Amino acid sequence: MKMILTGNESAAWGARLSRPKVIAAYPITPQTSIIETIASFIANGEMDARYIRVESEHSAMAACIAAQNTGVRTYTATSAHGLALMHEVLIWASGARLPIVMSVVNRAMAPPWSVWTDQLDTMAERDSGWIQVYTQNNQEVLDSIIMSYKIAEKHNILLPTMVIEDAFILSHTSEGVDVPEQKKVDDFIGEYNPAFKLDPEEPAGFGSLIMPEGPYMEFRYKMALAMEEAKKEIKKVVEEFNETFNRNYSPFIEEYRTEDADAIMFVLGTIGSTAKDVVDSMRSEGYKVGVARLRYFRPFPAEEVRRLAKKTNMIGVVDRSYSFGPGADLFAETKSVLYNHTDIPVKNYVMGLGGRDITPAILRKVFLDMLHIAKEGVADKEIEWVGLQGDERWS
Amino acid sequence: MIEIRFHGRGGQGSVIASKILAKAFFMEGKYVSAFPYYGVERRGAPVTAFTRMDEKPIRAKYQIYEPNFVIVLDPSLLSAVNVLKGIKEDGYVIVNTMKKPEEMRKKLNFKNIATVDATSIAIKHRLGSQAAPIVNTAILGAFAKVSGLVKIETVMDAIRQAAPAKQEENAQAAKDAYESVIMGGD
Numbered sequence: 279m280k281m282i283l284t285g286n287e288s289a290a291w292g293a294r295l296s297r298p299k300v301i302a303a304y305p306i307t308p309q310t311s312i313i314e315t316i317a318s319f320i321a322n323g324e325m326d327a328r329y330i331r332v333e334s335e336h337s338a339m340a341a342c343i344a345a346q347n348t349g350v351r352t353y354t355a356t357s358a359h360g361l362a363l364m365h366e367v368l369i370w371a372s373g374a375r376l377p378i379v380m381s382v383v384n385r386a387m388a389p390p391w392s393v394w395t396d397q398l399d400t401m402a403e404r405d406s407g408w409i410q411v412y413t414q415n416n417q418e419v420l421d422s423i424i425m426s427y428k429i430a431e432k433h434n435i436l437l438p439t440m441v442i443e444d445a446f447i448l449s450h451t452s453e454g455v456d457v458p459e460q461k462k463v464d465d466f467i468g469e470y471n472p473a474f475k476l477d478p479e480e481p482a483g484f485g486s487l488i489m490p491e492g493p494y495m496e497f498r499y500k501m502a503l504a505m506e507e508a509k510k511e512i513k514k515v516v517e518e519f520n521e522t523f524n525r526n527y528s529p530f531i532e533e534y535r536t537e538d539a540d541a542i543m544f545v546l547g548t549i550g551s552t553a554k555d556v557v558d559s560m561r562s563e564g565y566k567v568g569v570a571r572l573r574y575f576r577p578f579p580a581e582e583v584r585r586l587a588k589k590t591n592m593i594g595v596v597d598r599s600y601s602f603g604p605g606a607d608l609f610a611e612t613k614s615v616l617y618n619h620t621d622i623p624v625k626n627y628v629m630g631l632g633g634r635d636i637t638p639a640i641l642r643k644v645f646l647d648m649l650h651i652a653k654e655g656v657a658d659k660e661i662e663w664v665g666l667q668g669d670e671r672w673s
Numbered sequence: 674m675i676e677i678r679f680h681g682r683g684g685q686g687s688v689i690a691s692k693i694l695a696k697a698f699f700m701e702g703k704y705v706s707a708f709p710y711y712g713v714e715r716r717g718a719p720v721t722a723f724t725r726m727d728e729k730p731i732r733a734k735y736q737i738y739e740p741n742f743v744i745v746l747d748p749s750l751l752s753a754v755n756v757l758k759g760i761k762e763d764g765y766v767i768v769n770t771m772k773k774p775e776e777m778r779k780k781l782n783f784k785n786i787a788t789v790d791a792t793s794i795a796i797k798h799r800l801g802s803q804a805a806p807i808v809n810t811a812i813l814g815a816f817a818k819v820s821g822l823v824k825i826e827t828v829m830d831a832i833r834q835a836a837p838a839k840q841e842e843n844a845q846a847a848k849d850a851y852e853s854v855i856m857g858g859d
Contacts, residue, residue: 280699282692282695282696282699282705282707308711393711394711414734444734446708446709446711447708447734447735448734450708450709450711451706451707451708451734452692452695452696452705452706452707452708453705453706453731454699454704454705548734549734551732551733551734552732552733552734552735554732555732555733635735635736636734636735637735637736637738638733638735
């Protein structure tokens with residue numbers, strides 16, 4: 279059924295169709311309308327789940343962990359400071375191998391207070407052991423939640439997943455969305471079949487103390503293997519989803535006009551959507567540019583990024599966050615996987631922080647800078663902050 | 674692509690209007706997006722909302738800077754906000770006011786101005802209160818007439834489906850505005 283939904287309503291529908299049994303959540307702008315929508319689904323009897331109101335995001339994740347440990351599917355949602363407050367228990371959830379699915383609405387971290395989009399909140403959790411999928415429209419928000427349960431719950435994966443949407447640009451924007459039939463979703467993801475659970479008939483304890491010679495290191499190694507294995511499962515599940523629901527998702531990198539491109543912009547989230555319009559208009563003027571949108575930041579698809587680099591003479595990595603390291607996260611990881619594989623120039627464009635609007639005009643300027651670097655064969659600098667107040671080069 | 678910007682005050686329903694208009698376009702088979710400019714909204718403060726419509730999927734994920742249409746729900750905003758900012762030369766401004774377009778032109782230096790007394794229409798249909806009438810559905814009827822981009826019947830159906838209360842009164846308000854809007858300009 280086609281409906282007009284905001285990104286947050288799409289997330290709520292994705293959760294509803296996936297039939298989690300427990301939702302534990304705490305409100306935070308711009309996520310709140312996800313859990314409000316779910317609360318009304320439950321109150322109206324449209325969704326059969328227990329909604330647990332908690333006093334913080336830390337407790338929300340703790341409640342999801344406990345519930346999932348009893349052998350049921352769970353869901354929650356948060357943003358920014360809420361995600362940061364969850365940090366400790368995020369690592370518990372992944373270490374305990376609980377396939378929880380959570381929506382995260384990307385929002386800037388204070389101070390100064392900002393409720394607008396910025397990817398620092400999820401980037402700061404890149405090492406938490408969660409799968410991370412970034413989306414560009416409301417359809418992808420809804421669909422990714424369904425796919426995420428199926429991928430996360432496979433017994434060779436068992437890793438929790440963040441389904442990530444840009445604040446306001448998706449969360450509060452209404453678009454036409456195809457809401458799949460419940461029966462089709464049920465058939466697609468199936469009943470939740472936990473690999474292990476708390477059971478009074480067979481008492482067991484999880485997460486107890488182990489000595490250095492105990493298998494702590496092996497636990498982490500198995501998580502690393504599962505994250506690698508997730509690449510295969512993501513590919514399979516995305517293909518199956520495309521087939522079943524008549525969609526066209528690329529598993530890891532959505533490429534647009536990248537064949538024969540002199541320079542490719544590499545991005546996460548909604549910037550990749552706007553950039554396609556810019557690519558079309560620049561191509562019509564004879565500029566050979568393309569855009570590649572990364573969907574999964576965890577697991578990071580190293581092989582696909584290397585293949586992308588082989589198609590072009592320059593990669594411009596756009597980050598909507600900064601990590602105070604050697605460039606922002608997408609840039610640092612892109613350069614890391616390309617090292618020893620290519621010597622094309624790679625430059626980091628840091629832009630759109632705190633929700634600053636990313637317009638076609640500013641993306642066009644970035645593309646022109648990228649083409650100049652492609653021609654020169656060397657980047658003028660590694661990291662460029664684009665669109666700072668008073669910087670006339672980008673205004 | 675057609676881009677529409679709404680100017681209203683917090684509590685007048687500009688954001689809802691942008692969504693209902695998107696729904697009406699959607700019901701006629703168009704691709705749409707509708708979104709608010711989120712400040713920290715308070716009742717009475719200036720609010721901006723946007724609707725995009727196209728024949729093909731909309732990939733634009735940024736604010737609207739050069740609208741084809743500007744819809745002003747509260748005439749007092751004309752002295753507070755530059756409602757004409759970025760409007761396309763052949764665009765249209767629709768203002769909720771008792772004044773005629775030629776009178777408005779003294780205040781707004783622009784060719785295509787349409788006016789509609791949405792406030793009186795809303796009061797007549799008891800939408801909101803006498804002091805704070807809700808004009809968002811009426812003004813959409815005026816948009817249907819001025820733009821010719823969507824049928825008034827579709828707008829009325831979209832209102833019936835989306836309005837949380839007084840569905841029929843809201844739909845009739847749109848019809849009244851459709852019939853009474855005055856179009857100035859070429």
